[in-house]
Amino acid sequence: MSDEALSEEAMQNEVVEVRVHTDPVEEAVERLTERFPEVVEDPRPDFGGYMVPANQIRDVAAYVRDELGFDYLSSVTGLDLIDEGKMEVVYHTYSIDKGGSALVLKVHVDREEPTVPSLTPMWPGADFQEREIWDLYGINFEGHPDQRRILLWDGFEGHPMRKDWHEPFYEEEHKPFGSRWPGGEVFRAEERNPYGKNVQYPAGWQPESLEFNPDTEVYAGMTVTREATPGLKTEKVTVNMGPQHPSTHGVFRMVVTLDGETVLKLEPVMGYLHRNHEQIGERNTFIQNIPFTDRLDYLSSMGNNHGYVLAVEQLLGSKVPERAEWIRILMVELNRISNHAWALGFLLNDMGAFQTPALYMITERELIVDFFEATAGSRMMCNYMRFGGVAYDLPTEFRGQPTMEFLDELIYEQIPRFIEEMDVYLTNNEIVRARGIGVGTLSAEEAIAYSTAGPVLRASGVPYDVRRAEPYSYYDELDFDIAVFYNGDVYDRYLVRIEEMRQSVRILKQILPHLRSTMGAPIVEGKPQYAIRVPRGGDAYGRVENPKGELGFYITAKTRSSNPERYHVRAPSFINLTALGKMCRGHKVADIVTILGSIDIVLGEVDR
Amino acid sequence: MYGLGIVKGMAVTLRHFTETYLDDLRWAFRGGRYHNEEALKVRQHLGKNRGAVTINYPEEKLPMPERFRFIPFLVTDDPPPGQNWGHDWCTSCGICAKVCPPQCIWIKRGTKPNGRPKPEPEEFYIDIDICMNCGFCAEFCPFDAIKMDHDYELADYDRTYSHIHDKARLSKPISYWREIVPAKAAAEEAARELAEQSKGKRRSKDDEPEPQLADDVQRQLFYKGVLY
Amino acid sequence: MATEALTSDVPVPDELRSNVFVTSLDKVYNWGRRNSVWPMVFGLACCAIEMICTAASRYDLARFGMEVFRATPRQSDLMIVSGTVTKKMVPTIVRLYNQMPEPRYVLSMGACASGGGPFKEGYHVVDGIDKFVPVDVYVPGCPPTPQALINGLIALQEKIDQQSILTAPWYRKDTPSELVPIPALGPDLVDLRQLDIIRRHAGTVQEHTITELAQKTD
Ligand code: SF4
């Protein structure tokens, strides 16, 4: 789609020649501002991106997508600029072909009755993200096909991410709270709430005014409709899967409309693990957010740490010492392997190989997790990276063995052995093939349009990997291939994950000598500090290729502040789910579970 | 061929099953495969293990690595003979309470008879129903006065009173810390000595001036990056 | 309720009072129950991953007869609340609890389930599942390691050991099994047992921080 547009473009003028040598964003911006004179650079100091008038965003987006080749709408973020009396929506678009950094579009609207034209009709990947912004900020997306709350429930009072909305346990605007020291008097927050719980009700609300039917939420949508076509009686049944269901990988719910066994429509319902990550993150100081990011995608906490510190390091202007970078890559790639081992184990579980493969995968994962425990202190919640480095050096020994020796064994023997074992037993297994091939297909165009990321995107034949597209850390020096497969079905997603594990092993082998040669070098820039203030304000977007896909952190801060003003997570699991309904349509009920398993979601990240 | 995959899969399970018994034989004359420290060491190293990997938890426990973190505790001196409590190391400087991400530490600073603040906490609470075991308090305490415990066996029938740990519950003598993490404790000790030498005078026991943060942070760096 | 069974003085029927047989019967009865506690497959958040690891080969819950994770509440004895309980999820949890047959036990795993955990201050988090269903064992930690969870399960077994077939409320006709009213989702989570207080205080919380609220109630 974009290719055609580009080649057409190439025939008309000679910009193509120049484009190869310049930054794609710069060049695109030149053309964009030429075409739309109203589009101007963000006037605030240290803020990047381009301001687009709200009524033009659709045209600009169409131009950016079709003419400029920035066809991948990665992230949509809402902001409440309470000081300026404005609401803001930020769009990060990337070019799949050219890679590089984002073309950032920003729309400012009035804080009273904020309305922005929806981009969902042209970029279906914006669907859930716009619903989330409506839910949390109350920005109305005009033309959105289905604008409902997504994380909270219909009827919730207020839009909680607005800066003037306070939750029941509201104590102070920013941490640290004054009541903790020096006159700290211990209390449980619920003791001070008249209800003894984390709840509040609007003034004048009388419970009688509500019909209390606790079933409405859980059984919403469950219906049977009969169509009496002459001679043939068909029934459409809407059923509910989850939130408590053994194969939804957590508290995820799907409302499925069936015709017999065939899925007509599938609608994901989420928010059952909405833990207010972003709101808590805006109250936290910068460093306090690191352990919270562990709990986003709790199967790959190292990767989450990495994305977050990258974003804040942009604001701080830190330089990471060499050894710290190698250790980071070591941890992140080990994390990728352990995450994929888990994902594949449970994918097999979903395919009907109940428990046994998962048990083996968990055992293999334990070895890596043990190493995390010895290095970072916790099996899952690593809290390992710091701004400008990592928290601790590698331990000198692990399980009575020198660490480097252990890593050699791990990387050269154990992990390859288990990947090969898995390959031998599973890849050509007839059940895996029968349940995987041709199931849940997503074409390359759809994968891009739905903003999917990670293995889902690459299984559809789009060779997009942040480690290559916009290299961070030392990834540009490392030699590895992007795992790509072209059918976009469950089986290919399985293959992508196996191949990614192999590539991770390849990366790990390359960094071992560096770890040896930098032994004893500093692992963090300067002195470890707890009271960190950003020297400059502005916004920063840090993104990494997490095992689940592109994980991005959008952070804005005021100059010399110790807290982020806005802290947004571009959660790959959440956005990948946008395509779930599309993938499941036309398949059988039993395939839903497999397709969901092949996306590999973690609810901590979906709901945040 | 249909069914081959299942046969292959079953073969893996069979292999693991028999390996366990072969391993049993291997350990038969060396104290047995279970409840045996030597054997556990091999078995917990999953890469070297053969057969079943199970750790029989209440009877044999997986040793925790030194950096393992669970609920924090406060370090005190070893109690003098005949007394229950040693001197608190904590100076109630409040850094841990400020850095704690979910803000679950409450410290009441002590006061001297003349009303001036005393470098000792009068009360110290941690709500372990909020604590996220992140270890920041231990990481940034400039006095090594708060550490992450390894005691994870805390299951309880009630939480109303027992889950807010007060100072008495939190305090543990330094000898306990040396016992659970010998290497790190030694490194910290060396670092402390170094810091005191560089300061040129020993701290007097009761009226200690607050040390400069820069020194302490350097000291931390010393045992984190170089020595340990 | 299991908790009450421990504390309340349920009168022992006279004809059984002198029966020495009962204690040994209790032993057998409890031995059977403690070694076949079937948990429900019920993962909420990060702690669920550690729960799954506990059930997997390395820590192996089968040694305690607890490996049979049931997907339906009707067949399970134990609900391991493993992770953050949110307002949207709590009606479902209470419903599942109500559907479990007696004797039923609840283990609250991790800081979040016990008291809200690090996310307690959030607007969508329930500060402790024990506000809604009675909890038998609390396992602190974030996340509790698999060994810590097993420690909690052993504590549960000890609790089961102390129960007696005579006083167990689930065999008695006079103590009907207690159902917890399922909370509803209004403008916020509505606990149907609290309607009176809600009516009285509606609106007070929004206007104050919790520090001010403390002064108000003093
Ligand atoms: S940081 Fe250390 S010395 Fe300061 S209050 Fe906390 S425990 Fe005490």
Ligand code: SF4
């Ligand atoms: S471990 Fe983390 S959450 Fe717990 S008390 Fe220390 S700083 Fe606070």
Ligand code: SF4
């Ligand atoms: S207690 Fe910690 S690990 Fe468990 S669910 Fe809560 S945040 Fe996650």
